[in-house]
Amino acid sequence: MFNGRTQDYDDSVIQNNGFWCDISVEEFQKQRAIPLQIPVEMVKTTLIAAMQGLNLDLAEVEENHRKSAVNSVQEISAQRVNGENYAETLYKKAVFARAKAELLPEFNTLSGREIHQNREYAAEQKSLLAEATHAIRTLKGKKRGSVWLL
Numbered sequence: 001m002f003n004g005r006t007q008d009y010d011d012s013v014i015q016n017n018g019f020w021c022d023i024s025v026e027e028f029q030k031q032r033a034i035p036l037q038i039p040v041e042m043v044k045t046t047l048i049a050a051m052q053g054l055n056l057d058l059a060e061v062e063e064n065h066r067k068s069a070v071n072s073v074q075e076i077s078a079q080r081v082n083g084e085n086y087a088e089t090l091y092k093k094a095v096f097a098r099a100k101a102e103l104l105p106e107f108n109t110l111s112g113r114e115i116h117q118n119r120e121y122a123a124e125q126k127s128l129l130a131e132a133t134h135a136i137r138t139l140k141g142k143k144r145g146s147v148w149l150l
Contacts (some may be wrong), residue, residue, distance in 0.1 A: 010040045014047055017055055019062045021073050021088045023047055023095055032100045035107060042106065043099075050098040054091065057136055087139060094135035101128035 009026040016022050025044060028034065034043060055062075070076055077085040084092075104121045137143070 009036070010043070012040075012044070014044065014051065016051060019066070019072055020051070020055060020058070020091055021084075023051060023092065027092075028096050028099065032096050034100070034103065038103060038106055043103070046099045046102045047095065050095045050102065053098065054094055054132075054136070058091075058139060061140055090135040090139050094132040094139075097128040097132035097135070101125045101132070104128075 009029050012025050014023045014025065025040065025047065028047060029036070029043065065071075065076065073087050073091060074085065076087040079085060081089075101124075104125055108121075
């Protein structure tokens with residue numbers, strides 16, 4: 001929207017716990033097409049909440065790696081694509097998907113763009129949360145689906 005104001009991506013980086021990778025706000029805004037009208041503090045808060053939730057979900061994975069003398073996600077695999085190993089990419093994918101799912105209702109509220117009006121958020125949120133769950137399961141070494149004997 002042209003309104004005479006310039007809006008730029010936020011270049012700040014959210015520091016993580018030392019094991020999992022730090023998260024770039026700008027990378028999230030670009031990769032997930034987050035409208036720049038959404039306040040940066042809201043975006044950061046949502047990313048932090050997603051990171052904290054993921055860190056809790058992956059606490060056992062982190063503990064197992066640390067027992068094996070792997071002290072950061074960067075050490076999990078030497079194979080890299082675009083500077084990241086598979087674990088870094090999956091972690092970011094899960095964080096970004098959870099954060100965007102949380103922000104979706106704000107798109108219509110804060111964005112005057114017609115593209116965000118009358119949008120079906122429930123299905124998109126469900127899809128994003130499924131994407132995050134798949135990435136988490138992969139990081140945990142689990143397959144797409146599981147069956148338990150009761």
